[in-house]
Amino acid sequence: MKETDCLIVGCGLSGMVAARTLAEHGYKVHILERRGHIGGNIYDYRDENGFLLQKYGPHTFFTEHKEVKEYIERFTPVKECCLEYVTVIDGKAYPMPFNFKAIDMLYEPERAAALKERLMAAFPGQETVAVAALVGHEDELISEYGRFMYENEYRLYTAKQWGRPIETISPDVFGRVPVYLSYKWEYEPHPYQFVPEAGFTDLARRMLDHPNITCELEQDALAQLELSPAENAVFWHRGGVQICCPILYTGALDELFAYEYGRLPYRSLEFIWKTLPKSRVRDVSISAWPQAEVVTRVTNYANLPKQQQQSDKTVVAIEIPFEYDRSRPFGNEPYYPIRNEETAALYDRYRKKAESFSNLYPAGRLADYKYYNMDQAILSARQTAQRMIERLSRCSCPGFKW
Numbered sequence: 001m002k003e004t005d006c007l008i009v010g011c012g013l014s015g016m017v018a019a020r021t022l023a024e025h026g027y028k029v030h031i032l033e034r035r036g037h038i039g040g041n042i043y044d045y046r047d048e049n050g051f052l053l054q055k056y057g058p059h060t061f062f063t064e065h066k067e068v069k070e071y072i073e074r075f076t077p078v079k080e081c082c083l084e085y086v087t088v089i090d091g092k093a094y095p096m097p098f099n100f101k102a103i104d105m106l107y108e109p110e111r112a113a114a115l116k117e118r119l120m121a122a123f124p125g126q127e128t129v130a131v132a133a134l135v136g137h138e139d140e141l142i143s144e145y146g147r148f149m150y151e152n153e154y155r156l157y158t159a160k161q162w163g164r165p166i167e168t169i170s171p172d173v174f175g176r177v178p179v180y181l182s183y184k185w186e187y188e189p190h191p192y193q194f195v196p197e198a199g200f201t202d203l204a205r206r207m208l209d210h211p212n213i214t215c216e217l218e219q220d221a222l223a224q225l226e227l228s229p230a231e232n233a234v235f236w237h238r239g240g241v242q243i244c245c246p247i248l249y250t251g252a253l254d255e256l257f258a259y260e261y262g263r264l265p266y267r268s269l270e271f272i273w274k275t276l277p278k279s280r281v282r283d284v285s286i287s288a289w290p291q292a293e294v295v296t297r298v299t300n301y302a303n304l305p306k307q308q309q310q311s312d313k314t315v316v317a318i319e320i321p322f323e324y325d326r327s328r329p330f331g332n333e334p335y336y337p338i339r340n341e342e343t344a345a346l347y348d349r350y351r352k353k354a355e356s357f358s359n360l361y362p363a364g365r366l367a368d369y370k371y372y373n374m375d376q377a378i379l380s381a382r383q384t385a386q387r388m389i390e391r392l393s394r395c396s397c398p399g400f401k402w
């Protein structure tokens with residue numbers, strides 16, 4: 001019996017989902033993770049006051065795929081939840097996404113009623129509309145409302161988040177946030193919104209709890225991998241032995257190929273953590289600060305699900321975006337791929353190179369250079385693992401070589 005059938009680089013959600021899929025098909029999987037913990041960016045931990053903190057930013061599952069919820073429920077009970085999200089403009093906290101309550105806050109009752117009526121007439125039967133459709137609308141009142149949101153929130157927030165003027169950013173980025181045509185107040189308009197009952201690290205532990213899965217932390221896979229273009233293979237060196245097995249790789253491709261064609265750019269985030277009396281913090285889950293000079297969002301952990309509600313304290317995480325720079329010594333993670341024509345072309349070159357190695361399977365938000373929400377990461381990792389399984393099952397044919 002072989003010790004390992006496949007190697008997985010990275011113990012984030014993508015790596016764990018793939019590992020579990022392969023393990024359940026009877027394959028022995030080994031995971032190498034560079035960080036000192038499992039879970040990748042969904043990792044959470046309890047602080048000394050009992051708050052469950054998310055080191056790499058607040059996470060909630062939101063999805064329209066029932067199968068994603070059912071998949072997570074195989075490992076843990078979940079808690080349905082809905083975050084209260086506001087955006088602070090001129091000192092007033094408007095519901096985010098904007099909804100009819102925001103209109104009531106902005107206008108006198110008569111004008112507010114007229115605007116709501118005109119919106120419903122202009123977009124009949126729609127639950128939401130993109131802010132861009134309001135800005136250029138022929139109805140003067142609708143377009144005034146659109147311009148207010150665009151100028152005071154979307155334009156400022158997006159430019160700060162991405163470090164570029166909004167005109168240079170694809171409307172897909174700021175167009176993601178909808179405007180509600182009702183009093184509905186849900187940050188993400190998806191039917192399934194939940195968190196794992198005992199947190200994300202607990203979910204990760206349960207996913208890895210399978211006799212066919214082993215995982216090593218603080219192991220940079222790059223130190224154990226050898227690229228052999230001549231043999232179209234990536235070899236794994238372990239204890240003096242050279243192994244050629246399928247490798248699912250969830251790290252960044254430019255790094256794997258030693259930045260041969262140049263660096264893929266990312267935005268990063270710095271989190272400033274503070275423990276404060278609850279009375280000093282807005283009584284919502286997350287507040288956006290579009291007009292602040294450097295801060296984009298503040299997460300109030302006392303108002304996230306599964307927290308210690310008895311305490312009169314809370315923990316806040318203040319987010320400051322900056323350009324990812326590998327040489328910065330701390331607080332520096334490649335969070336958001338900066339996708340445009342130029343970077344997509346650069347990524348394609350790396351992807352083609354990766355495809356020339358017959359046993360290499362890129363997966364996840366870094367290797368695919370895409371902003372994946374967790375549901376997308378799960379679905380995509382399962383597909384990649386399935387491709388590996390098909391290949392592995394053929395692998396037992398006589399004469400087959402990786």
Ligand SMILES: Cc1cc2nc3c(=O)[nH]c(=O)nc-3n(C[C@H](O)[C@H](O)[C@H](O)COP(=O)(O)OP(=O)(O)OC[C@H]3O[C@@H](n4cnc5c(N)ncnc54)[C@H](O)[C@@H]3O)c2cc1C
Pocket residue numbers: 009010011012013014015032033034035039040041042056057058059060061062219220221222250251252269335336363364365366372373374375377
């Ligand atoms: C601030 C923020 C908030 C978010 N909030 C939400 C949310 O509310 N809901 C939602 O659905 N999604 C959210 N997401 C997206 C979510 O984090 C991702 O979908 C998910 O974490 C992707 O998992 P992954 O495994 O692909 O990547 P990662 O979690 O980044 O895992 C990759 C792992 O590979 C490891 N690795 C890389 N290179 C090597 C190497 N050479 N050797 C060994 N290990 C290596 C890394 O250390 C890392 O642990 C958010 C993302 C961010 C940045």
